[in-house]
Amino acid sequence: MKKTIILYNPFAVFYTMPLALLAVSSYLDAQKYNIVIIDGRLEKNPSQKILEALRQNPICFATTVLTGNPIKDALDMSQFVKKEMPELPVIWGGWHPSLFPKHTLDEQSIDIVVKGQGEVTFAELIESFESGTSLQNIKGICYKNNGVFTENPERSMLDINSFPEINYNLVDVPAYMKLSGRKQLDYISSQGCRFRCSFCADPFMYKRGWYGYSPERMGHEIEKLWKKYQFNHVHFQDETFFTYSERVEEIAKQFINRKLPISWFGTMRADQGVRLNDNIWELCKKSGLERVMIGMEAGTQEMLDWMQKDIKLEQLYEVARKCIKFNIAINFSVIVGFPGESEESIKKTLDVVRDLRKMSSTFHMAIFYFKPYPGNKIADELTSKGYKFYNTLEQWSNFDYVDSGKSEWMSEATIQMVENFKFYQQIAYNKKKASKYLLQQFAKWRIENNFYSFPFEKKLKEILRPEAKLS
Numbered sequence: 001m002k003k004t005i006i007l008y009n010p011f012a013v014f015y016t017m018p019l020a021l022l023a024v025s026s027y028l029d030a031q032k033y034n035i036v037i038i039d040g041r042l043e044k045n046p047s048q049k050i051l052e053a054l055r056q057n058p059i060c061f062a063t064t065v066l067t068g069n070p071i072k073d074a075l076d077m078s079q080f081v082k083k084e085m086p087e088l089p090v091i092w093g094g095w096h097p098s099l100f101p102k103h104t105l106d107e108q109s110i111d112i113v114v115k116g117q118g119e120v121t122f123a124e125l126i127e128s129f130e131s132g133t134s135l136q137n138i139k140g141i142c143y144k145n146n147g148v149f150t151e152n153p154e155r156s157m158l159d160i161n162s163f164p165e166i167n168y169n170l171v172d173v174p175a176y177m178k179l180s181g182r183k184q185l186d187y188i189s190s191q192g193c194r195f196r197c198s199f200c201a202d203p204f205m206y207k208r209g210w211y212g213y214s215p216e217r218m219g220h221e222i223e224k225l226w227k228k229y230q231f232n233h234v235h236f237q238d239e240t241f242f243t244y245s246e247r248v249e250e251i252a253k254q255f256i257n258r259k260l261p262i263s264w265f266g267t268m269r270a271d272q273g274v275r276l277n278d279n280i281w282e283l284c285k286k287s288g289l290e291r292v293m294i295g296m297e298a299g300t301q302e303m304l305d306w307m308q309k310d311i312k313l314e315q316l317y318e319v320a321r322k323c324i325k326f327n328i329a330i331n332f333s334v335i336v337g338f339p340g341e342s343e344e345s346i347k348k349t350l351d352v353v354r355d356l357r358k359m360s361s362t363f364h365m366a367i368f369y370f371k372p373y374p375g376n377k378i379a380d381e382l383t384s385k386g387y388k389f390y391n392t393l394e395q396w397s398n399f400d401y402v403d404s405g406k407s408e409w410m411s412e413a414t415i416q417m418v419e420n421f422k423f424y425q426q427i428a429y430n431k432k433k434a435s436k437y438l439l440q441q442f443a444k445w446r447i448e449n450n451f452y453s454f455p456f457e458k459k460l461k462e463i464l465r466p467e468a469k470l471s
Contacts (some may be wrong), residue, residue: 002033003034003058004034004036004057005025005126006054006060007035007062007063007064008040008062009038009041009063009064010065010066010072010073011070011073012069017168017173020094020118021037022170023163024123026119027119027163028126033126034056034057035170038050042172047077050080050081051084054085059129060089060090060126060129061081062092062114063092063093065096066095067095067096067099067373068396068400068401069398069400071096071393071397075107075109075393075397079109082109090110090111090112091110091111091125092113096396097113097114097115098115098116098205099204099375101113101115101149101151102142103391105142115142115155116206117140117155117158121139121155135152136150137152140154159211160213161213161217177229183230184232185234186237187237189218189251191206191210191212192210193208196208196310197308197376198308198376199370199376201373201374202239203375205375212243215250216254218251219254219258222260226262232262232263233262233264233290234263234265240268242272242273242292245272245276245280249280249283252284252286252287255287256283260288262288263290264288265291265293266292268294270294271311273315273318273322274315278322278325281325282326284326290328291331292323292328292330293330294316296333297309297333297335298336299349299350299353300348303341313352316356317356320360320363321359329362329364331364332356334349334353334365335367336349336370337370337408338370339381339409340409343414346414346418350418353367354447361432365422368402369407370407371399371400372387372389373401374389420455421447424458427439443457
């Protein structure tokens with residue numbers, strides 16, 4: 001009887017496919033092991049599914065965990081497994097345990113943490129369980145050695161082209177399409193990020209390394225997957241999809257030459273979009289590029305320089321004009337309320353948001369409040385000034401990076417101004433509708449005059465259609 005590897009994706013409100021679990025499981029020999037992926041977002045009773053898998057000669061239980069609410073479910077399931085089979089190794093990987101291995105392993109039910117890129121590390125762990133050999137020679141893990149926290153040397157990042165194709169057969173792809181509301185395939189074509197933004201944990205996680213699949217590989221894989229699943233959209237979950245313009249050009253040509261009837265989404269920095277010549281923009285549009293996501297972050301050059309974003313403010317406008325020219329939508333992400341950021345700086349950021357939103361109804365703005373998170377320069381500076389981060393899994397399970405209306409470095413009045421702006425910009429600059437003409441005109445007047453007294457429209461909307469949780 002083949003041994004079973006149980007992989008669990010914790011409950012969360014977002015609906016993307018469990019690509020991290022697919023990546024590590026695809027590196028394993030599916031002929032040798034029975035690989036079971038259980039998703040807390042799809043199962044009404046995930047513990048029952050886990051219990052069934054525990055009866056199939058299990059070799060380990062592993063889960064990938066993001067900071068915040070997913071910790072709660074991952075912890076519940078890990079404790080459940082330990083109660084049922086105390087000797088079965090429980091492994092945590094993903095962003096949270098990679099950044100916080102020590103307090104993760106303080107939890108009694110967790111035995112091993114896999115840090116960073118996990119394909120080779122996890123495979124070596126499985127081999128170690130099979131052979132009964134020591135964990136001390138496996139790079140990229142932390143574990144408890146007779147109850148003592150032990151951290152092995154880090155594993156260097158490997159070129160992902162050396163990894164096998166992702167085995168989507170291990171999950172119910174149509175179920176995720178149903179969850180997302182469209183026939184969408186989630187796909188990661190690269191790992192890492194070359195940049196140094198001082199609010200982001202990517203430089204800590206990947207040491208500013210980056211590897212991407214070759215365009216030929218992507219064309220072959222996506223065509224093969226399309227023939228099987230008949231999706232009409234590919235959502236690239238890369239940190240920075242547009243890192244190299246030559247690669248992007250060849251990917252677009254692959255999609256065109258293979259006549260793939262798809263649209264696609266990718267992540268882009270403003271400077272990358274500016275450097276992309278018009279011929280490549282045109283190829284991307286022809287190949288199905290529908291929307292890009294761009295981290296605007298702030299609306300003053302002073303703040304952009306402080307956070308080491310390494311872009312110019314004008315590049316935000318320039319890339320916006322490019323996208324309008326080629327009829328490509330943009331999701332901008334914006335952060336306000338950094339430590340020491342003045343109210344005047346926040347207002348200038350909102351002015352830039354307003355300017356960009358006025359340029360196109362296809363531009364969407366997600367405005368977040370800065371939440372300090374370890375693994376970056378800003379966090380290190382805060383720590384040196386005495387800021388205390390959480391130090392237990394339970395505390396971090398309550399972390400909410402999109403919790404609206406809360407900021408440690410903004411006054412209540414400024415927060416209220418931002419919340420009102422967020423609401424009215426969505427009405428004012430969306431696609432014009434005759435039925436909403438007066439409401440849209442009044443919303444524009446509110447924003448342009450910074451007048452938010454008696455926000456009856458906002459109150460009514462909160463009653464009739466409350467905002468969905470994002471994390």
